[in-house]
Amino acid sequence: MTIARRSTPKSVRTREAIETAAKELFSLNGFDRTTVRDIGARAGIDPSMIIRYFGGKEALFAHVALPDLQLPDLSQADPATIGETMVRHFLEQWEGEQAGGGMPVLLRSAASNEEAAERLRAMFRDQVFPAIARVGPSETAAMRAGLVASQILGLAMARYVLLLPPVVMMSQDVIVRTVGETVQRYATGATGL
Amino acid sequence: MTIARRSTPKSVRTREAIETAAKELFSLNGFDRTTVRDIGARAGIDPSMIIRYFGGKEALFAHVALPDLQLPDLSQADPATIGETMVRHFLEQWEGEQAGGGMPVLLRSAASNEEAAERLRAMFRDQVFPAIARVGPSETAAMRAGLVASQILGLAMARYVLLLPPVVMMSQDVIVRTVGETVQRYATGATGL
DNA sequence: GTTTTTTGCCAACGCGTGTTGACAAAATCA
DNA sequence: TGATTTTGTCAACACGCGTTGGCAAAAAAC
Incomplete structure (x- = not known):
């Protein structure tokens, strides 16, 4: 049978x-x-x-x-719109059916599983940092990438782990626009150093 | 003896x-x-x-x-500098000897302890939201507070839980200036809605 | 049709957990 | 001093965990 x-x-x-x-x-x-x-x-x-x-x-x-949360082609993104591009790619990656929510897994586990934490650090080191380094002075690249990481990380925490109501309800478009603008400023060093 | x-x-x-x-x-x-x-x-x-x-x-x-991470007097802060004020107060609260690192406790536990998660949500609902609501249109208050929360949250995650090197090494002053500027933009709705 | 390999369940192990109750030492009180 | 309450230790409990080895049934190979 x-x-x-x-x-x-x-x-x-x-x-x-x-x-x-x-x-x-x-x-x-x-x-x-x-x-x-x-x-x-x-x-x-x-x-x-x-x-x-x-x-x-x-x-x-x-x-x-721990499958790679691979950002597609940030190395060739337009520096003028890298903020929105980055945020959009992250959101699509996180909420696409393909990944199956790999990001919430990492975030939820990062507090108690060192391997998950290291994977998150590697994600920013290998994907965010290089992309940020291309669009500004190299002396401040680490700092700028750190700021970008803090904003991206906080967005994911608020939206997927903590489930803060207003952040959960925001549309992808609005997030891309608002958070993207912040990432853009961090990335290009438009903020005070 | x-x-x-x-x-x-x-x-x-x-x-x-x-x-x-x-x-x-x-x-x-x-x-x-x-x-x-x-x-x-x-x-x-x-x-x-x-x-x-x-x-x-x-x-x-x-x-x-779960002792209150009480922000002092945000209800009377100058709307023109509420961003920096907020970030400074959070940093002092988190890194002051008095609190003994109450924030890392919450963050590390929020992923696995619902009471910790709820305490974090309450923290933003009762302290961040009201302060944000005072400095902009009430229709967008929830969204603006959510964005502020995501940035504050991400800063704490990067600096205390994930220990991202560049974020750990940044001085309080630099963080207050850079992140404060972002919070200021979110709070006042200077970003696109 | 018979042998061999795969796929799965079951019972049990060793361990660490939060928690409990009985009992000893110390401090307090009369 | 003697009685009583406080402060602490110890051994043990019941439970849930990840993991293991043995054995039945199904599938595949011959």
């Missing part, structure tokens, strides 16, 4: 079920508050399978929560 | 030792990763005392991590 789908052996389907359940729960509750038993229950399989398939809880987390 | 300090019975001194140790550990590791055994060890007493004195781990957390 098992409807055998060709080219999808049972194993990969349960692998995917585990990955999906893990992503949902990690992003909802963070690393600590998510148990292997919860993931197994949601995926409809025994918790022991998780260890067999992924090696352990930490390994599963590293596998589902 | 016990040097009996008048007017400080032994009980209040160990109460304070527990509170101090709890604040330090909660702010360092967040709620989940901090155990009552750790707190007891650092305070130099048996973990069971913590339950006896405070009722339990949750109650102790509520007692040490």
Whole structure:
């Protein structure tokens, strides 16, 4: 009675079920508050399978929560609109179905999981900083990138983790315009050094 | 041989030792990763005392991590400089010895402890929002306050939780100037709606 | 049709957790 | 001094956690 789908052996389907359940729960509750038993229950399989398939809880987390939040092509963005471009790309990345909410996972876990925190730092170091460095004096690049990071980070915290009502309700367009303007000022050093 | 300090019975001194140790550990590791055994060890007493004195781990957390992060007098701040004033007050509050780092505690725990998250929301609702509402049109007050909150929140996350190097190294003065300018623009609605 | 491999469940382990109650030492009171 | 309350320790509990090994059923291979 098992409807055998060709080219999808049972194993990969349960692998995917585990990955999906893990992503949902990690992003909802963070690393600590998510148990292997919860993931197994949601995926409809025994918790022991998780260890067999992924090696352990930490390994599963590293596998589902740390895919690259890749900003597309910031290295070629127009310096005059890099603020809005950056914010738009982040929002699309965070709220697109593809990523499955990888950012809330990281944010929720960064407080208790050093690997998540390091991944966040790396994200800004490898993606935000280079883009910022291109559009202003190199002496202040680190500071400008830090300011940009603080604003982007705060936007994500307010909108996805803390769920501050006004920030949750703002449309993507409005956010791109308002926060983008701030990022633009930070990026170009338009603010007082 | 016990040097009996008048007017400080032994009980209040160990109460304070527990509170101090709890604040330090909660702010360092967040709620989940901090155990009552750790707190007891650092305070130099048996973990069971913590339950006896405070009722339990949750109650102790509520007692040490939720004192009001009170902004002094924002209701009478000069609208022309409310941005810098606000950022300066937050920084002083967060980094002053008095508060003992109450903000990192909240931030680290907000991801896993709903009470901490609610306390953060209340903080912005009761302190930031009213101050923002006074310096601009009431129709956009919620949105402006939300934007201010996102920037303030991100600053705290970057500086205290994620420890992003450039943000950690910035002096209070520079932060007050740069971030203050952003908050000023958000607060007064100088940005595009 | 028989063997072998895959896929899964079950029971249990070792450990760390918050919490409790019984009891000893110290301080306080009479 | 003797009685009583305070302050603290100790051992143990019940529970939930990640993880393990053994075994049944299904699938695949021969």
